[in-house]
Amino acid sequence: MNSSHGSDLFFDPPALRSIPYSVSEINSGIAAVLKNAGEVLFVTGEVVSIKEAASGHVFLRLSDTASYIPAVIWRWARQGIEHLPTEGDTINLIALLRVYERGGYYQLDIRNLWNAGAGDMRRLLQKRKEKLEQDGLFDEKRKKAIPDYIETVGVITAERSAAFHDIYSTLKAGASLVNIIFAPAPVQGERAPEKLKNALEALMGDSAVDIIIIGRGGGARDDLMAFNDEDLVRCAARSTVPIISAVGHEIDNTLLDLAADYRTATPTAAAELIVSKISGLELLYQEYIQRFALMARERLRRKFQEFYTLSSSAALANYIKRSVRMKDRVADQKSRLIRSFDRELAREVDTLKELEHRLDRANPLNILKQGYALVLDSRNNTVTTSDDIKENDRLTLRFRAGSATARIENVIRG
Amino acid sequence: MAEKRKRTTFEDALQQLEASVRFLETEEVSLDDSLKHFEQGIRAVEKCRRHLNRAEGKIQKLLETPAGDFIKETMNVDIEDLIGGQKDFE
Numbered sequence: 001m002n003s004s005h006g007s008d009l010f011f012d013p014p015a016l017r018s019i020p021y022s023v024s025e026i027n028s029g030i031a032a033v034l035k036n037a038g039e040v041l042f043v044t045g046e047v048v049s050i051k052e053a054a055s056g057h058v059f060l061r062l063s064d065t066a067s068y069i070p071a072v073i074w075r076w077a078r079q080g081i082e083h084l085p086t087e088g089d090t091i092n093l094i095a096l097l098r099v100y101e102r103g104g105y106y107q108l109d110i111r112n113l114w115n116a117g118a119g120d121m122r123r124l125l126q127k128r129k130e131k132l133e134q135d136g137l138f139d140e141k142r143k144k145a146i147p148d149y150i151e152t153v154g155v156i157t158a159e160r161s162a163a164f165h166d167i168y169s170t171l172k173a174g175a176s177l178v179n180i181i182f183a184p185a186p187v188q189g190e191r192a193p194e195k196l197k198n199a200l201e202a203l204m205g206d207s208a209v210d211i212i213i214i215g216r217g218g219g220a221r222d223d224l225m226a227f228n229d230e231d232l233v234r235c236a237a238r239s240t241v242p243i244i245s246a247v248g249h250e251i252d253n254t255l256l257d258l259a260a261d262y263r264t265a266t267p268t269a270a271a272e273l274i275v276s277k278i279s280g281l282e283l284l285y286q287e288y289i290q291r292f293a294l295m296a297r298e299r300l301r302r303k304f305q306e307f308y309t310l311s312s313s314a315a316l317a318n319y320i321k322r323s324v325r326m327k328d329r330v331a332d333q334k335s336r337l338i339r340s341f342d343r344e345l346a347r348e349v350d351t352l353k354e355l356e357h358r359l360d361r362a363n364p365l366n367i368l369k370q371g372y373a374l375v376l377d378s379r380n381n382t383v384t385t386s387d388d389i390k391e392n393d394r395l396t397l398r399f400r401a402g403s404a405t406a407r408i409e410n411v412i413r414g
Numbered sequence: 415m416a417e418k419r420k421r422t423t424f425e426d427a428l429q430q431l432e433a434s435v436r437f438l439e440t441e442e443v444s445l446d447d448s449l450k451h452f453e454q455g456i457r458a459v460e461k462c463r464r465h466l467n468r469a470e471g472k473i474q475k476l477l478e479t480p481a482g483d484f485i486k487e488t489m490n491v492d493i494e495d496l497i498g499g500q501k502d503f504e
Contacts, residue, residue, distance in 0.1 A: 183476040202484040295438035
């Protein structure tokens, strides 16, 4: 591989070599080059992510905010390290520069490290957070409720992303009739904050939009920086349309999470929240329709019976006897009333039947037929998050047919 | 605000329907009142239905023009395409 023709190049050019290099040859060649780059390096950087694998090895990503490098502490090297750093720490370290040949990337092989305090990125974020907090952007009382009736959902996430797929399929499965306006925008990279903000402004200005989901699937903390952008966060706080932040991550909140009206841990959870709102209202509507149809029939039938009974009572009979003309008039009124009632009733009941039928076909509640259940609390409010319940609460489970009450044994906060 | 009006209208109609149902379910009501509420209920149902019809499962996409404006276009979502697409949280 190494040129034996007097060239300065490490790899031979095609003119000197008829057999193509394999991928492994390229990677092991680069490994050999890097080995010559320096034996032991003294490096400083901020830990943007750190993950301990089941194998005992620790994998990190380091940054100086302009650029990133992966790093690893092998299990055997950990014994010499007193404290593992946490995300946001700036560390000084002694490491070798190595190529991970199977993955085809280079990384720092850490042999020792020292904490050097909080990193720039974390300090910057903390300062920004305090400023926005002082400006009242995170005030709970400023936050808008999720509307009960939702016709159109605005969605901001990356084009062709798992996040959009999850939101789309959850909404389609649970509330097939809801309209979606998708405003795609990159969720990481230099232009992401501006593009996200443009998309958000476009949806905020669309009067058809009832609620906006903005988010992405899970990523390490460095991948979520766009959702900490000050302009984007301020724009979200200005919105008159309620916003659900759905940035998938495990540890910290993004600043957008704090400013949004509602936050969910994943894009799927945001869509589920909307589905439960819609289902709750549709269920109520369906129930009223059924009770209305029942009572309308019942009431009118009972009134007819009263009328018949009254018209055959002795008092009325006497009265009728006193005047044949009156009797005729009553009979006439009676038959006219019955005719018009029959007509009216038949027509209204037809309309109602047709509406029931159409509603049933279009009813997103059909999801209940698939074995899902609606969970209601003691005040008949739909329960969508475990934050709203505590142990020993009694809940009503509403199935497609019938219902049951249940007692909470254990609450796991979402 | 337009969207605010839209929301209250559906909820108003639903409340009207509820009121009619509750009225019809009370024991002592006159025939006249029954009929009045029956008609009111039917009108409320129609109002609700008009709103529900507006939600028709339409999918649209906002496209940014080079000038920075947004235009709306109908989006044909191919779910297979979505699943087959990038799943790497981009």
